[in-house]
Amino acid sequence: MQGFGLIQLTAKGLYCAEGDFYIDPWYPAGKAIITHGHSDHARLGQTAYLCHPITEKVIQHRLGLVQTETIAYAEERMINGVGVTLFPAGHIPGSAQVRVRKGSETWVVSGDYKCHADGISEPFEPIAATHFISECTFGLPIFNWKSQAEVMAEMNQWWAHNASMGIQSVVFAYALGKAQRILNALNPAIGKIYAHGAVMAMNQTLREAGVKVFQAEGLSDGTKESLKGSLIIAPPAAAGTPWMKKLEPYRTAFASGWMAMRGSRRWQSADRGFVLSDHADWKELNAAVKATGAENVFLTHGYKSAFARYLQTQNYNAFELDTLFEGESLNNKPEEEATHASGLG
Numbered sequence: 001m002q003g004f005g006l007i008q009l010t011a012k013g014l015y016c017a018e019g020d021f022y023i024d025p026w027y028p029a030g031k032a033i034i035t036h037g038h039s040d041h042a043r044l045g046q047t048a049y050l051c052h053p054i055t056e057k058v059i060q061h062r063l064g065l066v067q068t069e070t071i072a073y074a075e076e077r078m079i080n081g082v083g084v085t086l087f088p089a090g091h092i093p094g095s096a097q098v099r100v101r102k103g104s105e106t107w108v109v110s111g112d113y114k115c116h117a118d119g120i121s122e123p124f125e126p127i128a129a130t131h132f133i134s135e136c137t138f139g140l141p142i143f144n145w146k147s148q149a150e151v152m153a154e155m156n157q158w159w160a161h162n163a164s165m166g167i168q169s170v171v172f173a174y175a176l177g178k179a180q181r182i183l184n185a186l187n188p189a190i191g192k193i194y195a196h197g198a199v200m201a202m203n204q205t206l207r208e209a210g211v212k213v214f215q216a217e218g219l220s221d222g223t224k225e226s227l228k229g230s231l232i233i234a235p236p237a238a239a240g241t242p243w244m245k246k247l248e249p250y251r252t253a254f255a256s257g258w259m260a261m262r263g264s265r266r267w268q269s270a271d272r273g274f275v276l277s278d279h280a281d282w283k284e285l286n287a288a289v290k291a292t293g294a295e296n297v298f299l300t301h302g303y304k305s306a307f308a309r310y311l312q313t314q315n316y317n318a319f320e321l322d323t324l325f326e327g328e329s330l331n332n333k334p335e336e337e338a339t340h341a342s343g344l345g
Contacts, residue, residue, distance in 0.1 A: 005131065006082070006100055007107050009321055014109060014133070016100055019082035021050075023098050023109050026323075033084060035111025036095035037062065037176055050077070052086055054094025057209040058176065061201070073122065089113040090124030091278050092177030093211045099127055108292060109133045112301075114277065115284035118148055118181045120211065126291030133298045133321070134289060137279045138257050139307030145257070145281045152185040155274050158253065163191045163229030168250040172270070175202045175235045177278050178255060182233060183214040192226055194219050196234035196243075219246070239270075257281070289316065 008015050013025040021031040028045030035041050035051075037058030042049070044063050051059065053070040060068065071077050073096065076085045086096035091112040098109040108129035115124045145151075159169045173179045175198040183203070186193055195203065195216035203213045216233065232247060239252065252270045257277025280288060289297055289311065296317045299308050304320045311318035 006105050019079040033098055052094040052096050054209040057205050061205040087125045087127050088122035090121050093121050107131045114280045120181045129292045129294050131296045132292040132294035135301040136285055136299050136304050136307040137302035138281050139303035141282045143281045151274055151276050156187045159231045160190045162251050166228050168247050169231045170250050170252045171233050172236045172239050173255040175199045179233050180213045192230040194230055194232045198235050199233050
């Protein structure tokens with residue numbers, strides 16, 4: 001067990017001994033505060049889950065009948081004398097940073113976050129802290145995102161070109177979060193928009209939680225003629241599977257921050273890559289760290305060694321934390337498991 005004060009890093013994840021709760025535990029651990037619904041953060045087997053109301057709907061959809069309790073953004077909950085508050089992380093709908101405080105000691109656990117608006121998630125709010133635990137999935141200067149409007153204009157143009165030739169356009173994107181922000185930003189005047197079953201199910205879950213999501217059509221409702229020139233959103237796990245045969249002829253694209261690394265194997269033999277991430281880029285990571293005013297910064301995910309060294313040159317006390325999962329990937333293992341387990345893959 002690695003202790004830093006109120007928060008300790010254990011074999012099961014981040015633990016607050018005084019409050020007797022974990023934050024996004026990796027294994028069954030007891031009482032858990034969950035930052036968001038991606039399956040590398042919301043894991044099966046906890047005795048109780050405390051989260052934002054939108055995340056509760058996602059957890060129930062993915063994990064089944066589990067004991068959940070919700071807390072609104074900015075509402076402080078006292079747990080065994082420790083104050084716990086959720087604040088928007090901007091990562092996906094319902095995502096939250098967790099502030100843990102007692103006396104003069106304040107921690108903020110960011111979970112996953114981004115600082116730019118996506119039109120579907122509550123925007124990121126910087127929170128003052130003495131200790132900040134930050135992801136740094138894209139913690140290198142080469143990662144600088146274009147605006148969502150620019151990226152979606154490129155995607156719509158690519159789709160329109162394919163449609164003009166009677167070719168289907170298949171965009172691979174996470175079923176939770178990225179799929180919905182893409183759906184809401186597509187131009188339906190170009191053609192019909194369909195979604196893989198896993199995406200359709202998540203769309204419905206988010207609608208039930210009050211999130212506005214474009215009404216894509218299910219592929220079971222499509223015909224060979226109606227599919228012609230359409231755009232289909234599917235999870236990365238569907239790439240290269242027999243499921244794709246029904247969509248021929250098609251062109252494929254991945255929507256991911258990793259598309260900024262041209263020539264990388266992460267292209268996965270796709271025809272096109274769109275740099276669209278649900279994580280902070282280099283500038284956003286630096287801005288978020290600065291805004292907290294934290295004395296100590298603990299880094300998880302991705303390029304944590306490089307980012308820690310850089311922060312140290314900027315006079316921060318920056319440290320690396322080794323965690324079980326390492327942020328966004330094109331074929332994130334837990335996301336694949338969630339898709340397959342749903343029976344909708």
